[in-house]
Amino acid sequence: MDATALTSPGKPLPPLEAGTLYLVATPIGNLEDITLRALRTLRECDVIAAEDTRHTAQLLHHYGIQKPLLSYFRFNEARRSSEILQRLASGERVALVTDAGTPGISDPGQRVARAALEAGHAVESVPGPCAFVAALAASGLPTDEFHFAGFLPHKSGQRRRELERLRDVPGTLVLYESPYRIERLLGELVEVMPAREVVLARELTKRFEEFRRGTPAALQAASVGKTWKGEFTVLIGPADLPATRVGAGIAADADADADAGEEDVEGEGHPEADEATERRDTEVEGDSKPRGGAGPTETTDEPRP
Ligand code: SAM
Numbered sequence: 092m093d094a095t096a097l098t099s100p101g102k103p104l105p106p107l108e109a110g111t112l113y114l115v116a117t118p119i120g121n122l123e124d125i126t127l128r129a130l131r132t133l134r135e136c137d138v139i140a141a142e143d144t145r146h147t148a149q150l151l152h153h154y155g156i157q158k159p160l161l162s163y164f165r166f167n168e169a170r171r172s173s174e175i176l177q178r179l180a181s182g183e184r185v186a187l188v189t190d191a192g193t194p195g196i197s198d199p200g201q202r203v204a205r206a207a208l209e210a211g212h213a214v215e216s217v218p219g220p221c222a223f224v225a226a227l228a229a230s231g232l233p234t235d236e237f238h239f240a241g242f243l244p245h246k247s248g249q250r251r252r253e254l255e256r257l258r259d260v261p262g263t264l265v266l267y268e269s270p271y272r273i274e275r276l277l278g279e280l281v282e283v284m285p286a287r288e289v290v291l292a293r294e295l296t297k298r299f300e301e302f303r304r305g306t307p308a309a310l311q312a313a314s315v316g317k318t319w320k321g322e323f324t325v326l327i328g329p330a331d332l333p334a335t336r337v338g339a340g341i342a343a344d345a346d347a348d349a350d351a352g353e354e355d356v357e358g359e360g361h362p363e364a365d366e367a368t369e370r371r372d373t374e375v376e377g378d379s380k381p382r383g384g385a386g387p388t389e390t391t392d393e394p395r396p
Pocket of ligand 1: 119120191193194197222223294297322323
């Protein structure tokens with residue numbers, strides 16, 4: 092395709108290609124984070140394969156898009172993949188989305204992408220949000236080399252072995268973790284990677300977006316008695332970036348201290364609807380008293396402004 096066709100003012104964009112699978116990235120919390128191309132792809136495709144059709148229906152409704160939906164999730168991937176291949180073979184333009192972010196990244200999509208390629212169909216990325224890229228970019232940790240490992244296994248022995256294996260991987264280590272296992276993960280990091288700089292990126296692109304930085308022990312100490320809520324991406328600095336450098340050039344938000352001890356009920360407003368207090372960039376350094384004693388408790392689907 093001639094790239095200038097996409098950029099020349101006034102020139103119509105080329106239509107979607109028949110028999111192509113489009114992997115369309117969707118917002119990770121903030122509905123504005125969707126590209127013009129993603130919207131056009133969703134508008135012009137023949138069918139949308141979605142991880143959760145109800146969730147995607149809300150996104151489509153927000154943008155006034157009406158399109159047949161097909162459920163495609165981890166447990167029907169095999170069956171649905173062959174149906175999608177049949178549709179591609181008959182010339183349909185199929186868009187695949189997941190609940191959030193980029194399909195295939197710790198989400199369904201990879202299997203059907205591979206099957207489509209093996210069957211000779213075109214597969215295109217319609218790039219956009221991806222939680223770990225957003226987290227890494229704003230983490231302050233090295234981005235020149237990183238290792239994305241997605242979710243750790245749930246079983247203790249397997250997690251431990253995986254963390255020990257990942258300890259020796261060069262660059263920044265990036266993990267996805269459920270809020271129910273963040274505390275456990277910090278405990279494991281205290282044992283396996285105690286001197287590393289850790290960044291907890293929480294609720295990215297949403298109202299209570301927050302970055303917490305520190306050693307595993309300091310982050311653990313700062314969260315005693317708190318309930319972890321929301322979505323977390325965990326970044327672990329490389330072994331040659333000691334956690335003692337955490338404070339260099341990163342200003343802690345003093346307002347985080349003012350929030351200490353306050354908990355918000357999920358889905359309700361923030362206690363102080365003051366913009367300045369909402370975005371916290373909290374350092375929890377070394378053995379010093381943690382800044383921002385409040386644990387990361389607030390969560391809501393509201394976007395950041
Ligand atoms: N495909 C998605 C992507 O491109 O990032 C990831 C899907 S995976 C099932 C969901 C995990 O991504 C969450 O458990 C969390 O670890 C991370 N995540 C998703 N949204 C996030 C957000 N707004 N802030 C921080 N982490 C997020």
